[in-house]
Amino acid sequence: MPDDVLALENQVCFGLAVAARSVIALYRPVLEPLSLTHPQYLVMLALWEQEPRSVKNLSDTLALEPATLSPLLKRLEATGYVERRRSTADERALEVRLTVRGRxxxxxAEQIPPRIIERLGLPIADxxxxxxxxxxxxAAAARTP
Structure with a gap:
C-alpha cells in the first residue's frame, strides 16, 4: 500500500479521469472537420460496425443512458449522418440507420486512429x-454491486 492512500496521485479514478480528458482533447481537432464530437464519433463507430441498431442497443453498446444518447442522435440526424425511424418489427423500438452520407x-474516419496514435507518440503495443x-x-466495475 502507498504511504498515503488518499494522495491524489495514488487514485486510479484520478488517473483515469485525467487520461480520458487528455485523450478526448486530442480527438477534438481531428473530428471537428467531420462535424463530429467525440461522443458522436463513438455512435458512428457503433453504427459502422452494425446497423440498424435500436436506441436501446446503442445505449447498451456505448454504456450511455438513453437520455444522454437521444440528443447525440438528434444532432447526428441534423448533420445528415443518421436517420431514426420506428422499427417495422416492433413499433415501440426506434431504429437508427446510417444515411448515404453517414456511410x-x-x-x-479511417484516418482518425492513425492520427491519434501519431499524436500520442506511444508504441502500439503499449x-x-x-x-x-x-x-x-x-468488466470488474460492472461486476461490482
Whole structure:
C-alpha cells in the first residue's frame, strides 16, 4: 500500500479521469472537420460496425443512458449522418440507420486512429496493453454491486 492512500496521485479514478480528458482533447481537432464530437464519433463507430441498431442497443453498446444518447442522435440526424425511424418489427423500438452520407464518412474516419496514435507518440503495443487493462477495469466495475 502507498504511504498515503488518499494522495491524489495514488487514485486510479484520478488517473483515469485525467487520461480520458487528455485523450478526448486530442480527438477534438481531428473530428471537428467531420462535424463530429467525440461522443458522436463513438455512435458512428457503433453504427459502422452494425446497423440498424435500436436506441436501446446503442445505449447498451456505448454504456450511455438513453437520455444522454437521444440528443447525440438528434444532432447526428441534423448533420445528415443518421436517420431514426420506428422499427417495422416492433413499433415501440426506434431504429437508427446510417444515411448515404453517414456511410461515406467512414472512409474519412479511417484516418482518425492513425492520427491519434501519431499524436500520442506511444508504441502500439503499449496502447493495446492499455486497452486490455481498461477493458478489465470496465468488466470488474460492472461486476461490482
Amino acid at each position: 461515406a464518412l467512414r472512409a474519412e 496502447l493495446e496493453n492499455l486497452r486490455e487493462s481498461l477493458q478489465a477495469i470496465i
